[in-house]
Amino acid sequence: MNTDSSTTSSKYGSVAQAFHWVTAIAVLAAFMLGPGGSEQHVYAASKDFGRQLHETLGLIVFALSLLRMLWRTVDTHPQPVPLAPLMAFTAKAVQAALYCLLFAVPLTAILGAWFEGHPLTFLAGLQVSAPFGAAHPVGVALAAIHTWLGDGILWLAGFHALAAIFHHVFLQDGVLSAMLPTRIARAIELRSGRTRMKRPLGRASRT
Numbered sequence: 001m002n003t004d005s006s007t008t009s010s011k012y013g014s015v016a017q018a019f020h021w022v023t024a025i026a027v028l029a030a031f032m033l034g035p036g037g038s039e040q041h042v043y044a045a046s047k048d049f050g051r052q053l054h055e056t057l058g059l060i061v062f063a064l065s066l067l068r069m070l071w072r073t074v075d076t077h078p079q080p081v082p083l084a085p086l087m088a089f090t091a092k093a094v095q096a097a098l099y100c101l102l103f104a105v106p107l108t109a110i111l112g113a114w115f116e117g118h119p120l121t122f123l124a125g126l127q128v129s130a131p132f133g134a135a136h137p138v139g140v141a142l143a144a145i146h147t148w149l150g151d152g153i154l155w156l157a158g159f160h161a162l163a164a165i166f167h168h169v170f171l172q173d174g175v176l177s178a179m180l181p182t183r184i185a186r187a188i189e190l191r192s193g194r195t196r197m198k199r200p201l202g203r204a205s206r207t
């Protein structure tokens with residue numbers, strides 16, 4: 001394991017890639033299973049399983065994001081590809097916003113449920129009650145913010161994914177390949193006949 005944060009490489013490490021893709025899948029699954037409707041509907045006994053699955057996936061996103069931030073402090077980062085200043089700024093801003101949402105989406109849900117007076121309910125019947133008293137209007141507001149942010153993270157991730165595809169197809173600069181396992185990255189480079197990569201595919205050795 002490389003623990004020297006000053007070194008750089010051409011790709012994200014396999015652990016960083018695993019965090020990225022497992023989180024992306026869990027966010028998508030949580031979004032698709034988002035419980036909608038009135039509070040009575042969301043917390044109806046007939047909706048228990050779907051809500052528990054959604055809350056469990058959301059908590060997995062939260063836990064993975066915490067671990068990912070810790071890992072990021074000790075992992076190497078790929079060398080940035082040369083980009084126009086506005087594009088580089090936009091990419092960084094979108095990634096920072098995604099990180100913020102990975103925490104804000106679960107936190108607004110957790111606090112919203114607790115302020116509304118509901119325990120968190122996870123799969124296998126696990127429940128976590130609020131450590132403070134209910135304040136229902138605050139909870140309702142937080143639950144509404146949670147649904148807006150839940151929609152927002154999907155829109156932003158969609159834009160971010162389209163940008164990654166744009167880099168691959170039009171700029172051919174290796175940005176997408178940096179987040180893919182080498183074997184998959186090589187396969188898509190070969191399939192699309194790409195040869196002009198600004199960032200090599202292999203993981204660079206320590207500098």
Ligand code: HEM
Pocket residue numbers: 026027030031034035036037038039042054055057058059061062102105106107109110113120143144146147150151153
């Ligand atoms: C990244 C993770 C998450 C995403 C993307 C997400 C997304 C969403 C979305 C889009 C909705 C609205 C669904 C609709 O109106 O059709 C929703 C509702 C809800 N989510 Fe999440 N959620 C996440 C994490 C969590 C977590 C961790 C919890 C609880 C611990 C949770 C609990 C709820 C609840 C209770 C509602 C219903 C809100 C209400 O009272 O109207 N979610 N979620």
Ligand code: HEM
Pocket residue numbers: 020023024025027028072078091095096098099102153157160161162164165175176177178179
């Ligand atoms: C919910 C879905 C997603 C979320 C929350 C997300 C979040 C993130 C975040 C926070 C980073 C910054 C990583 C770091 O520097 O530590 C990142 C990087 C990246 N993501 Fe995603 N992502 C999602 C989906 C996707 C998809 C679908 C694609 C590809 C089609 C993609 C391609 C990339 C690439 C190529 C990078 C590296 C960008 C660079 O080095 O400048 N992501 N993503």
